Amino acid sequence: MHLTRRALAVSAMALSALATASGCTATNAQQTAEPYSPGAAAATTVGAVHVAGLFVATDGDGPAALVARIVNSGDDAASVEISDEGDSGLRGSFTVEPSATLDVGPGGEQVRVPDLAATPGQVLQMSISTGGSSTTLAVPVLDGTLEQYAPYVPTATPTSSPTASVTSSPTATGTRTGSPTASGSPSASSSASRTPSPGASTTDAEGEG
Numbered sequence: 001m002h003l004t005r006r007a008l009a010v011s012a013m014a015l016s017a018l019a020t021a022s023g024c025t026a027t028n029a030q031q032t033a034e035p036y037s038p039g040a041a042a043a044t045t046v047g048a049v050h051v052a053g054l055f056v057a058t059d060g061d062g063p064a065a066l067v068a069r070i071v072n073s074g075d076d077a078a079s080v081e082i083s084d085e086g087d088s089g090l091r092g093s094f095t096v097e098p099s100a101t102l103d104v105g106p107g108g109e110q111v112r113v114p115d116l117a118a119t120p121g122q123v124l125q126m127s128i129s130t131g132g133s134s135t136t137l138a139v140p141v142l143d144g145t146l147e148q149y150a151p152y153v154p155t156a157t158p159t160s161s162p163t164a165s166v167t168s169s170p171t172a173t174g175t176r177t178g179s180p181t182a183s184g185s186p187s188a189s190s191s192a193s194r195t196p197s198p199g200a201s202t203t204d205a206e207g208e209g
Contacts, residue, residue: 041067042126042139048074049096049130051082056090056116056124056141057105057152064090064116064141065154067105072096080130082111088124089113105152112154116141 041055050071058064072078075098082104083091092111096102104111118124120143127136144150 040140041142042137044128044135044137046128046133046135047078047131048072049078049080049128051080051128054082054126054128054137054139055149055152056118056139057143057149057154058116058120058141059143059153059155060119062156063112063114063154064088065105065152066090066092066111067152068103070094070096070102070104072098072100072102074098078130080128083127083129085125085127085136086117088116088118090116090124090126120145 041053043050043052043054045051050073052069052071054066054068056064057067066082068082070080072080077098078096080094080096081092082094090111090113092104092109094102094104094109102109118141120141122141123138124141125136126139127134142149142152144153
């Protein structure tokens with residue numbers, strides 16, 4: 001009887017350990033076992049704030065933009081900061097009203113940097129902070145290879161317009177400088193030629209008298 005109880009105790013302990021191990025495996029995602037898809041945007045929840053569809057859009061050569069949808073399910077306005085923990089300078093601070101949604105990207109808040117060291121297919125470690133709490137997650141860098149992300153990829157602002165209006169005006173000022181000298185010289189010569197004639201007619205009149 002003593003041996004039977006001992007065997008039952010050992011069996012119970014083994015079953016308990018197996019249940020604990022299988023429960024841990026079933027409920028906790030193992031990142032090393034899951035293939036990473038670069039087309040899947042990141043998402044997380046911090047307090048009453050849920051951030052979904054989070055990714056960085058760039059073509060790899062030009063500017064980069066942050067894209068996300070921030071949902072505040074709380075009763076108070078939430079201040080949310082999303083920032084790259086690296087040196088890209090990609091950082092945005094947002095205020096989301098209670099029970100409201102804020103879009104970051106085209107048509108919403110704009111957060112851009114002129115260039116990005118990371119290339120499409122890589123990830124950035126980004127921090128999401130609100131209400132004194134924060135979390136860090138891997139955020140994918142995506143380009144327009146997948147057509148649903150193409151509208152979010154920013155383009156560089158063209159810089160060719162200021163040079164066209166400067167080159168046409170200087171020729172007009174050169175043609176005006178020669179004309180005043182021509183009109184000044186004839187007036188002096190004509191006044192000199194007219195001076196002697198009245199004196200000549202006066203002398204003839206006195207001789208006749």
